[in-house]
Amino acid sequence: MINLLAFNIPFISIFVLMITAFITPLLPLKKRLPEKFSCCVIGFTAILSLYLLYSLTNSGQSLTFNFPMGHFPAPWGNELRAGPLEAVLSFFFCAAMFLSLTGNFSSTAEDISPARRQIFCVLVNLLTASLLALTYTNDLFTAYVFIEINTIAACAIVVVKEGASTVRAALRYLIMSLVGSGLVMIAICLLYDLTGHLLMQNMHGAIKVLMITKEYTMPLTVSLALITVGLGIKSALYPFASWLPDAHGTSTNASSAILSGLVLKGHIFALIKIYYRVFGLDVIHFLRMDTVIFILGIIAMIMGSIHALKQSNIKRMIAWSSVAQVGYIFLGIGLNTAAGIAAACLHIIVHACVKPMLFTAAGGLSTAAGHKKNLHALMGTFYINRWAGLGLIAGACSMMGIPAFAGFASKLSLTLASFDNPFIVWALAALAASSVLNALYYVPAVIVILTKNKDAVLETHEQPTLLYKISMFVFLALNFYLGLFCMPLLRLITRGVNVL
Amino acid sequence: MNKELKLIWKKFFNWVLGNGPRPENEVIPVEPPPDLPFSQRPNDKYSRFHEATLKERYNQWLEIHGLHIFSILYSALSILTCVVIVCLLLATVAELPPFGHERNPANNEVIRRYVEHGGHETGAQNIVAGLILDYRAFDTFGESSVLFTAACSVLMMLGKSRRNRIKTHQPKLKIPAHNLNDEPILRGIASFSIPAILMLGCVVVINGHLTPGGGFSGGAILSTALILAANAYGSQRVHQFFNERTFVILSSTALMIYALSKGYSFFTGANLFHSIIPKGTVGNILSAGLILPLNICVGLIVAGTLYTFYSLFNKGDL
Numbered sequence: 001m002i003n004l005l006a007f008n009i010p011f012i013s014i015f016v017l018m019i020t021a022f023i024t025p026l027l028p029l030k031k032r033l034p035e036k037f038s039c040c041v042i043g044f045t046a047i048l049s050l051y052l053l054y055s056l057t058n059s060g061q062s063l064t065f066n067f068p069m070g071h072f073p074a075p076w077g078n079e080l081r082a083g084p085l086e087a088v089l090s091f092f093f094c095a096a097m098f099l100s101l102t103g104n105f106s107s108t109a110e111d112i113s114p115a116r117r118q119i120f121c122v123l124v125n126l127l128t129a130s131l132l133a134l135t136y137t138n139d140l141f142t143a144y145v146f147i148e149i150n151t152i153a154a155c156a157i158v159v160v161k162e163g164a165s166t167v168r169a170a171l172r173y174l175i176m177s178l179v180g181s182g183l184v185m186i187a188i189c190l191l192y193d194l195t196g197h198l199l200m201q202n203m204h205g206a207i208k209v210l211m212i213t214k215e216y217t218m219p220l221t222v223s224l225a226l227i228t229v230g231l232g233i234k235s236a237l238y239p240f241a242s243w244l245p246d247a248h249g250t251s252t253n254a255s256s257a258i259l260s261g262l263v264l265k266g267h268i269f270a271l272i273k274i275y276y277r278v279f280g281l282d283v284i285h286f287l288r289m290d291t292v293i294f295i296l297g298i299i300a301m302i303m304g305s306i307h308a309l310k311q312s313n314i315k316r317m318i319a320w321s322s323v324a325q326v327g328y329i330f331l332g333i334g335l336n337t338a339a340g341i342a343a344a345c346l347h348i349i350v351h352a353c354v355k356p357m358l359f360t361a362a363g364g365l366s367t368a369a370g371h372k373k374n375l376h377a378l379m380g381t382f383y384i385n386r387w388a389g390l391g392l393i394a395g396a397c398s399m400m401g402i403p404a405f406a407g408f409a410s411k412l413s414l415t416l417a418s419f420d421n422p423f424i425v426w427a428l429a430a431l432a433a434s435s436v437l438n439a440l441y442y443v444p445a446v447i448v449i450l451t452k453n454k455d456a457v458l459e460t461h462e463q464p465t466l467l468y469k470i471s472m473f474v475f476l477a478l479n480f481y482l483g484l485f486c487m488p489l490l491r492l493i494t495r496g497v498n499v500l
Numbered sequence: 501m502n503k504e505l506k507l508i509w510k511k512f513f514n515w516v517l518g519n520g521p522r523p524e525n526e527v528i529p530v531e532p533p534p535d536l537p538f539s540q541r542p543n544d545k546y547s548r549f550h551e552a553t554l555k556e557r558y559n560q561w562l563e564i565h566g567l568h569i570f571s572i573l574y575s576a577l578s579i580l581t582c583v584v585i586v587c588l589l590l591a592t593v594a595e596l597p598p599f600g601h602e603r604n605p606a607n608n609e610v611i612r613r614y615v616e617h618g619g620h621e622t623g624a625q626n627i628v629a630g631l632i633l634d635y636r637a638f639d640t641f642g643e644s645s646v647l648f649t650a651a652c653s654v655l656m657m658l659g660k661s662r663r664n665r666i667k668t669h670q671p672k673l674k675i676p677a678h679n680l681n682d683e684p685i686l687r688g689i690a691s692f693s694i695p696a697i698l699m700l701g702c703v704v705v706i707n708g709h710l711t712p713g714g715g716f717s718g719g720a721i722l723s724t725a726l727i728l729a730a731n732a733y734g735s736q737r738v739h740q741f742f743n744e745r746t747f748v749i750l751s752s753t754a755l756m757i758y759a760l761s762k763g764y765s766f767f768t769g770a771n772l773f774h775s776i777i778p779k780g781t782v783g784n785i786l787s788a789g790l791i792l793p794l795n796i797c798v799g800l801i802v803a804g805t806l807y808t809f810y811s812l813f814n815k816g817d818l
Contacts, residue, residue: 004771007770007771008767008770008771011763011766011767011770015759015763015766018641018645018755018759019756019759019760019763021645021648022648022752022755022756022759023752023756025652025748025752026748026749026752067770068769068770069637069638069766069769069770070634070635070637070638070765070766070769070770071765071768071769071775072621072634072635072769075609075610076610076613076614076635077635077636077638077769078636078637078638078639115659116656119652119653119655119656120656122652123649123652123653126645126648126649133642139639141636141639142638142639142642145639145642145643145646146642148642148646149642149645149646149649152646152649152650152653153649153653155653156649156652156653156656156657159653159656159657160656167657186589190592190596192606193596193597193604193605193606194596194597194605195605196604196605196606196607196608196610196611197608197610206605216595216596216597218591218592218595219592219595219596222588222589222592223592
């Protein structure tokens with residue numbers, strides 16, 4: 001049995017973040033107090049999640065527990081559920097959120113006015129709370145409520161930086177995202193009508209019975225398709241990703257890092273939970289949704305990279321690369337095996353660490369180039385902000401899948417997981433092609449920043465702040481940790497998937 | 501008859517296109533908007549960009565970009581997609597279990613316990629209130645936070661910080677000032693209906709655990725009283741006691757009370773500790789444990805948020 005503190009951690013971390021969000025608007029603006037306060041709280045929840053992970057792995061045989069929200073047991077009241085996978089993900093979500101905020105602490109101040117920064121903190125706290133709630137929830141309707149919070153907060157942190165382009169991007173994002181929410185809502189209504197439950201394992205039981213009696217197959221297929229499309233829009237699966245480059249490319253660096261690294265992942269993990277815990281892998285296979293996801297994942301891997309090749313703005317390039325990386329994750333889900341889902345979860349973690357690092361690095365480099373985001377303008381910026389340069393190089397190597405960098409670990413596990421799939425040739429070809437395409441746009445960017453610029457005298461020589469250097473160092477350390485020592489983590493994730 | 505129908509259709513069509521009637525004394529700025537969504541400046545024909553309707557702006561955009569075939573294809577495809585999705589969803593609904601049938605999957609042990617034991621387990625006479633604020637209070641907490649999130653986002657976009665910035669470099673639209681003394685009917689009716697509406701709202705909120713209603717519906721009623729007051733007596737009067745700062749303090753405090761009290765309840769429930777919250781006698785006004793204070797919190801948040809939305813979208817300030 002785990003101890004009392006660890007048992008309460010899922011509840012405590014969600015509530016502490018929510019209460020922080022409600023206190024933040026009342027804090028004075030002096031000395032950037034709201035931001036420091038919310039950063040500290042997010043760091044604190046990261047430590048709590050780590051402690052939960054530690055006590056879950058040392059608890060003996062029972063790896064998971066359910067936390068009833070209130071005095072009523074599960075099918076009547078709400079319930080949270082924690083296992084190793086949930087704990088690992090919430091630790092990495094909180095840690096990446098913390099590092100994205102601290103790494104971009106100074107660039108946030110340049111982009112946003114103090115009054116708006118205060119509300120930005122409120123939204124970031126709500127976003128973190130909703131990510132944790134999506135990770136821990138065991139109830140489909142709770143998941144929907146927190147998807148709503150996530151949607152609104154995510155659109156608002158795009159528009160926190162003033163300007164016509166961010167408003168336009170946020171509007172596109174909002175419209176697409178609301179379509180996604182609507183589809184998910186319809187699907188949940190249909191599922192409730194068919195199963196009579198909202199608790200995941202009870203729905204799973206009812207769906208199993210429906211599959212045996214062959215009743216209601218058509219509504220079940222439609223609701224599965226609606227949920228996939230709805231969450232696919234929110235997690236930027238390729239044909240539905242048209243909102244992503246604008247939203248991630250125009251917003252402030254901290255928002256881009258959070259949106260690309262975390263918001264997409266929360267929805268993907270919700271989808272994994274619905275697939276695995278509500279429908280079950282055999283039902284997914286029977287309804288042919290795994291093949292659809294697999295094909296869409298492959299298309300996303302290729303098309304995201306091709307779009308990224310066309311970009312001249314570094315942030316838009318990194319944003320399109322996210323589409324390709326989401327494709328990898330969906331490829332893993334589409335393999336429809338426990339190993340595939342474990343590989344997808346590992347890639348979620350890897351991308352949640354690498355993409356914020358890339359955005360933070362790109363922000364540092366463009367500040368060094370005098371706030372220009374064009375790739376040509378970044379020439380020689382490595383020598384002005386070496387930490388940002390190192391971050392971009394490490395991130396690029398990771399995205400290409402060079403051994404010892406984080407991306408290698410997840411690509412390797414995806415490859416290994418695809419061996420018992422009949423479409424292995426397609427998966428391997430797509431992985432290879434996508435890696436080459438990644439190299440085609442990341443290597444030129446690295447070469448540009450490493451080329452010494454002799455003609456132009458760069459007028460800005462402001463050094464990166466200490467906080468920036470520390471955050472970048474932690475990002476790099478996480479990157480190498482994931483690349484070199486991923487096997488214990490992968491074992492942990494596999495155990496987590498097995499008890500999911 | 502036919503003519504009238506045509507007139508109504510034309511009005512509706514104009515409304516859809518955004519060609520609504522404009523106030524006569526609205527002053528339209530002469531200069532083009534500072535940030536056009538295209539690379540080129542509009543030519544002389546469109547110098548009065550502010551006056552163009554949505555349809556005209558769309559046509560102008562098409563003209564500049566030369567996308568006529570694309571636009572036709574786009575409309576055709578979007579209509580086709582909509583039709584397909586509508587048919588698919590209707591076919592799905594036809595396949596669902598019959599509505600209201602007693603052997604439906606939804607009529608299971610979950611609903612039975614809510615209906616049969618809801619009263620004495622939550623202390624609430626109104627089963628729906630017991631359901632949303634006690635059995636599934638976490639979801640309702642999330643819903644109230646959705647309102648808070650939305651209000652914060654709208655405040656951030658349209659609130660004070662933005663107004664101060666805009667003053668410097670955007671032409672001011674002259675909003676026609678109503679002479680409030682010219683509207684004796686509105687003021688007369690408002691003077692006796694506002695107290696009645698406020699009373700009704702309070703009754704709906706406070707009796708939420710006894711009769712149909714509760715925080716969400718009562719809060720909406722309360723906000724209509726505020727909106728009516730702002731229309732009849734001028735928004736300045738309302739802003740004397742309800743401005744941006746009051747709203748933020750009000751909703752933050754209400755949500756904090758919600759989070760702390762319900763957090764205590766969740767904590768004791770999950771850890772099987774003894775909870776000090778009394779259930780009371782079913783049917784009394786002081787019963788049902790936390791439902792009454794939570795209803796009041798939700799009511800305050802809903803009323804504040806709805807009035808804030810109205811005020812920000814209508815007049816652009818709060």
